[in-house]
Structure formats: C-alpha cells, structure tokens
Amino acid sequence: MAQEGLNPTADELTADGWQGIVADWSTDKQAFYVPWGKAMMWIFLLSDTFIFTSFLTGYMNVRMSTAVEWPNPSEVFALSFFGQPIPLILIAIMTFVLITSSGTMALAVNYGYRRDRYRAAALMFVTAAFGAIFVGMQAFEWTKLIEEGVRPWANPMGASQFGATFFMITGFHGLHVSAGVVYLAVVALKVLRGDYERSGNYEIVEITGLYWHFVDLVWVFIFAFFYLW
C-alpha cells in the first residue's frame, strides 16, 4: 500500500473525473493510488500493447499491399474430423481454452483477496495448465503449417507475407503465453507455500492476473484480424 504521508486525503479521493485527474497528477505527489507493482504492470502492458499493435499494423500493411492472393485462413486452419473438414476449428478451440483460463485466473484473484490461499493457488495452477494446453495446440498448428510448406519467407498457398506475419505474430503471442505459464507457476508456488501469509497481502495474484488477462486480450485481436478477417 501507499507509504505514510503519501496517502490521499478523503477530499482528494472524492473528486474523480477530470477534476480527479488533475488532482491526482498535480502538486508533485503520488499519481496512482494503486500498489506500485500494479502500476508498473499496467505500464509494461501499455508498452506491450504498442509492440503487438505494431505487429498487427505491419501485418495489415503487407496484406493490403500484396498483389498476390492472400490464403483463406478459414481453409488453412480447418481440421478434418471423420473426413469432414470444419473451418477454423483448431483456432476456435484455442480461443475457448484461453477464455477458460482467463475465467479461472479471475477467480484466483478473488480467492487471493479472501486469503483463501489454497483455492487461489489451485486456480492459478489450473490457469497455467490451460495456458500450457494452448501452447501445445499452437505447436501442433505450427507443425501442420510447416509440413504444408509454409515458411517465414514463402508460402505455397499464396502471398509469401502470410508466412512471415503468421510466424511472427503467433510466435510472439505464444512466447507471452509460455512466459505467463512460468510466471503463474512461480507465483502459485509462492502463494501455496504461504509467502504472503505474514503480510496478508495477495495483490501479487492480481498483478499476475493482469498479465494473464492481457495475453487473452491480445488473442482477441489476433483472432479477429488474423484468423477471421
């Protein structure tokens, strides 16, 4: 929590909206009345937003500017069950896996603040497991496309930029998910061990959750722009 002397007065906290923005940012004092770790995580996520948007905007540019036909993602990512191809099904399942993990993470944060550390840690492990499943499915998807001849520099199905943007965007997202699985596992172990029992302060679970929800958030945009568009 905020250190002594930095706490806002009751008056300062009642004013929000534009007056609140001015009051919070002015007079050379603490601007964000959240734990510093949470503010730092938000600022990191802001920078990550710029990275992912740059990737997606670069993808938009090369897809718009290529004179060669873009492969149809609906067919490229179809899977056949019993001889019947279902369009984009793998990506749909991956989307549901990630959303499920976001839900378990939200519950973990809630149980953390209730100081129910066993439930919080268990839910974090479940979240990490769903993340690992997601990465596994992505590895399957990459293998399938590489076997079909898709490379970062070439693509037998049409525009070669498809391979470049696919591996870069999904690769960078997959890296975030993988890092998130490790991050979740580490924090969950510390929660389970009772590292936060003395202070009773479980905001670390919420901070970890922010990162995890962000990974899900980025996938919402990748799903819309790369796979559905």
Next chain:
Amino acid sequence: MATAEGQQHPLSIYFWIWGLLFLFSAFSYATDFLPDGFVRTGLILLFMVLKAGFIIAIFMHMAWERHALIWAILGPPALLLFLIAILAWEGDYTVLTRLDFFSEPLAPAGLEH
C-alpha cells in the same frame, strides 16, 4: 472502487462475464460462416470490441480504477490509430503501384496516367 483490501467483488460478476465471453467467442467464430462483406466485417469488429471491453473493464478491474490510471493506460494507445491510418494509406498506394507496374494483365502497356 479499489480499497486498502484490494479489488474485491462478488464472484457472480466474474461468472457472468466469463459466460458472456464464451457467448461472444462463439458468435465471433460463427462470423466465419457468413459471406464476406460489410456485415461480416462489422460483426467481427463488434464482438472483438465487446470481448476486449469486458476483459479490460471487469477481469482487469479497470472499471473500478481511478480515472488518473484509466487515462494514463488507455489514452496513449489512441496514438496507434495514426499508425494504422498512415500504414493503411501507404499499403493502398503500394498495391496500386504494384498492380500498375508488376502485373501485366491489369496494366496493359501504354496505360495513361
């Protein structure tokens, strides 16, 4: 709003949002079966914005934060709209140039500009 005890909200709100995210994801997937056009593109964007909004507002607790933090985080990405606009403009120009100069059937010799 956030208190010294952190963000504590009833569990039911998370289950509601969880359900809505599932529903909107199913709807987004369903747009893949629609014919290409403005309707499909519009629905893709609509469900994307709804899902992103619910994740940020509820799961990431932005709805309960103070405006100073909300604007510091959600304000700067608005600059990215300029990046998107100038790269769309540039992409449009590039593809027209490519079609003009590198694609024989579409650009017959002697085409006047």
